[in-house]
Amino acid sequence: MASVAEVNGFKNIMAATLEAEYAFDVEDLRSRTKVVKFAVVQRHEEEGAAQEHELASFEAMMLPCMDAAHNLARWLLRNEQDAQDVVQEAYLRAFRSFAGFRGSNGRAWLLTIVRNTAYTLLKKNRTADLTTAFDEEIHATDYKSVSPATILEHAEDAELIKNAMDGLPAEFREILILRHQENLSYNEIGDILKIPIGTVMSRLARARGKLKQYLAASVSQEK
Amino acid sequence: MNCEEIADLMGGYLDGELDALTSQKIEQHLRDCNKCEEGFEADTALAHAITQSAPYYKATAELRQRIQSSLRDAVGAKDKDGSGQPGQPSVPRPQGERRPVVSQVPWNWLALAAAIILGALITAVFLPRMGAPNADQFLATQLIASHVRSLMANHLTDIPSSDQHTVKPWLDAKLDFAAPVPDLSSHGFPLIGGRLDYLDNRSVAALVYQKRKHFINLFIWPTTPKDNTAQTMVEREGYHLVHWSDGDFTYWAVSDVNINDLQSFKQLFEQQTVRH
Numbered sequence: 001m002a003s004v005a006e007v008n009g010f011k012n013i014m015a016a017t018l019e020a021e022y023a024f025d026v027e028d029l030r031s032r033t034k035v036v037k038f039a040v041v042q043r044h045e046e047e048g049a050a051q052e053h054e055l056a057s058f059e060a061m062m063l064p065c066m067d068a069a070h071n072l073a074r075w076l077l078r079n080e081q082d083a084q085d086v087v088q089e090a091y092l093r094a095f096r097s098f099a100g101f102r103g104s105n106g107r108a109w110l111l112t113i114v115r116n117t118a119y120t121l122l123k124k125n126r127t128a129d130l131t132t133a134f135d136e137e138i139h140a141t142d143y144k145s146v147s148p149a150t151i152l153e154h155a156e157d158a159e160l161i162k163n164a165m166d167g168l169p170a171e172f173r174e175i176l177i178l179r180h181q182e183n184l185s186y187n188e189i190g191d192i193l194k195i196p197i198g199t200v201m202s203r204l205a206r207a208r209g210k211l212k213q214y215l216a217a218s219v220s221q222e223k
Numbered sequence: 224m225n226c227e228e229i230a231d232l233m234g235g236y237l238d239g240e241l242d243a244l245t246s247q248k249i250e251q252h253l254r255d256c257n258k259c260e261e262g263f264e265a266d267t268a269l270a271h272a273i274t275q276s277a278p279y280y281k282a283t284a285e286l287r288q289r290i291q292s293s294l295r296d297a298v299g300a301k302d303k304d305g306s307g308q309p310g311q312p313s314v315p316r317p318q319g320e321r322r323p324v325v326s327q328v329p330w331n332w333l334a335l336a337a338a339i340i341l342g343a344l345i346t347a348v349f350l351p352r353m354g355a356p357n358a359d360q361f362l363a364t365q366l367i368a369s370h371v372r373s374l375m376a377n378h379l380t381d382i383p384s385s386d387q388h389t390v391k392p393w394l395d396a397k398l399d400f401a402a403p404v405p406d407l408s409s410h411g412f413p414l415i416g417g418r419l420d421y422l423d424n425r426s427v428a429a430l431v432y433q434k435r436k437h438f439i440n441l442f443i444w445p446t447t448p449k450d451n452t453a454q455t456m457v458e459r460e461g462y463h464l465v466h467w468s469d470g471d472f473t474y475w476a477v478s479d480v481n482i483n484d485l486q487s488f489k490q491l492f493e494q495q496t497v498r499h
Contacts, residue, residue, distance in 0.1 A: 046340075046341065046344060049344070051298050052298070055295070058294070059291070066282040066287060066290070067279075067281045067282050070286065071279055071280045074280035075280070084283075084286050087286065087290065088286070088289060088290050091290045091293070091294065092293060095294055104459055104460065151265045151269055152264070152268045155269070155271060155276060156276050158276045158277065161276045161277045162278055165273070177273075179238065180270050180274045181277070181279055184461070186235075201234055204234050205231075205233075208234065208270075211269065211273075212265070212269065
């Protein structure tokens, strides 16, 4: 019967042999791990760099348009909190589809997304103002007599103008804002609203006409 | 044109969206017809009120910060999705537990190699965009920037004068060439003045003309062999650029007026300079 010492000696020899036999493999495995690890790190860095680069060019193009985006959203929603949420949502949407954006007019593209996002929220909230709101009230007043002098007289009354604008249906508010505050061309407006240029011109004419009515109505109420 | 036709086109005229010929007809009608003239004034006042009196809701600083940080979060989220190892940090932490097992030296070499590869990658992505083939694009960008700056910085003119015989000698004295300065006011493009500008590594003359409420910056410099002499028309960021050259000079007109107006400006300018 082998002594305990012998058994231990045998164990030691076996362990040493095993270790020697597998030493190369262990070393090889370690170096493979390193290679794999390197490849993963490299891929991440490349992806990370590409995304950083994408984010940087997105921000360079789109962050300067944030005032325009917010202004449109604020006029459409008539509520600061909703406007902020819509602008944030629109920026995230825009960033997600930025890779596919090939145009040069980033502002018009962003405003299109802001508008779509705003309308989604307006429809969800079932705000009644997607259609004309105060028409009956307006029809009661004699708006046809609104003279250029009256408009000139009240053109600097910010409160009056704002209230009259807010009373317009959304499709009139947005087109007036795009034309007169963002100074966009009919072409750009047509792209954003997805309507032909002729419709841009006629809708603007209707929007101005309606705004004049509202102004005349509130002026005559004041008196 | 009768009053009804005018009423239909009034908005387009107000917004500067009509062609030069139709605009002229309307101008003519407005001179003759008091009623339409009044209507036009009212619409102008209304447009002005929306621009000036109605509030313009700027984005707050907090909103800017919120959006920028949500964009960064979006990048982080994308990164994780791509790794295929949810829950793992996207890039292994430098202080990871395996660090002592792996010897230091190869890692540094690998990092160096990674840096070189990354550098090459970034160069490959960026270089083509800055390359020579886009010299015209680059010039267009400079021209628009110069135009915008001139309107923004309240530095439209160095020599404000509608008199060509004031502007021209002033520019001649400042530059090493004598640019033509025609008077186009009778055609609806009054001269506002002249300015010195610096473009494409040289001093150039900038003439400022007006069309209704829009300004046209016309940049002029002597044609050199590297200048593209072909006529071009560019539309970028809502600005129109028209480029032409005669034997001596290269011209670039930049403005936000509609392209028809800018084209007729160019034609008028060419007619006038040929006569001189």
